[in-house]
Amino acid sequence: MSPKQQIIASWLLRRVLSRPCGIRIPRSGVAGEAVNCFVVAIDRGDEPYLIVQTLENGNLGCIQWDGQRYSIEKSFPLSSFKASDFQITHYYGLAEVRYGGLTDFMVDYHLGWPYLKIHAIQHFARFDQYLFNKKKLVAKARNDLLKILVNEALQGRTEHEPLDLMTALYSIRWYSHPEGQEVQQRLEFYLQSLTETGELRKAGHKYIVTGHALRALEEYEEQERKHTENVKMQRRTFWLAVVVAALTVVQAGLIKLPAILDFTQNVPNATKSSA
Structure with a gap:
C-alpha cells in the first residue's frame, strides 16, 4: 500500500x-x-x-x-x-x-x-404489516386443522410445534397482528383437544400426528358427504312439494290461470272451430 x-x-x-x-x-x-x-x-x-x-x-x-x-x-x-x-x-x-x-x-x-435499499425494504415491510394487521386473523376450525396436519403427515412432516404451525398458517407477520395471541391460544386449545381424542400425541413441546388422525378425518369427511347429500335431498323434496302443491291448487280451481296457461281446460276440437 x-x-x-x-x-x-x-x-x-x-x-x-x-x-x-x-x-x-x-x-x-x-x-x-x-x-x-x-x-x-x-x-x-x-x-x-x-x-x-x-x-x-x-x-x-x-x-x-x-x-x-x-x-x-x-x-x-x-x-x-x-x-x-x-x-x-x-x-x-x-x-x-x-x-x-x-x-x-x-x-x-x-x-x-445499501442503506437506501435497507430503508426502502423496511418501509415496504411496515406497509405490508399494516395491511396484514387490517385483515381479520381467522382461526382454523378443529377439523380444518386436523386436515392440514394429516396432509402434512402425508408429506412426511408428522411433528409440529404451535409457533411453527402459526407461522405456516399465517406467515411470520402473525407475531405483530393484534389478534395473533388470541388465535394462537385457540390453536393450542384445538391441538390439546386433538391430543385428548387420540388424533395427536404430545411429546415435549411438539404434537405428533397418530394413525387415528387419518381415520378420524375420513369419518368426518364421510359424515360431511352424507350431510351434504341429505341437504340436497331435502332441497329437492321441498321444491317438488312446492310444485305439487301449486298444481293441486290450480287443479282445484282456487287460482285462475290465464287461458294460455290453463292446462285444465279441454282444447276445442277442430270440427267445431271450423263450423
Whole structure:
C-alpha cells in the first residue's frame, strides 16, 4: 500500500474502528434494531485470520484466529496490507452490509446505496404489516386443522410445534397482528383437544400426528358427504312439494290461470272451430 493509499486507508479505518461491535451482537428485538457498529476482518482465502481492533501510529492492533476463536494479540504495519484485504461488515439495525475492501466501503458507504435499499425494504415491510394487521386473523376450525396436519403427515412432516404451525398458517407477520395471541391460544386449545381424542400425541413441546388422525378425518369427511347429500335431498323434496302443491291448487280451481296457461281446460276440437 503506497503512502497516499495509507493516508486514505487510515482515515477510513479510524471512522470504522470508532464504532466497534461488542463480543455479542443482538440480532433481534429492540436491542437488535438499535445496533450500529462495524467489524473489520482480514481473511486468508476462505479461512479466518485477523480481526482489526485499533489503528495507532500506522500499526494495526489485531486478534488472530487460533483455529477455534480469535484470541492471539498481534500488531501489523498498515503498509503490509492491500486495500482489498479489509472485509468490513456494518451491522445496521437488523440488517448487515458487507464491503469487500476499503475502496468498496469508501464508494458505497458514502453514496449510501445499501442503506437506501435497507430503508426502502423496511418501509415496504411496515406497509405490508399494516395491511396484514387490517385483515381479520381467522382461526382454523378443529377439523380444518386436523386436515392440514394429516396432509402434512402425508408429506412426511408428522411433528409440529404451535409457533411453527402459526407461522405456516399465517406467515411470520402473525407475531405483530393484534389478534395473533388470541388465535394462537385457540390453536393450542384445538391441538390439546386433538391430543385428548387420540388424533395427536404430545411429546415435549411438539404434537405428533397418530394413525387415528387419518381415520378420524375420513369419518368426518364421510359424515360431511352424507350431510351434504341429505341437504340436497331435502332441497329437492321441498321444491317438488312446492310444485305439487301449486298444481293441486290450480287443479282445484282456487287460482285462475290465464287461458294460455290453463292446462285444465279441454282444447276445442277442430270440427267445431271450423263450423
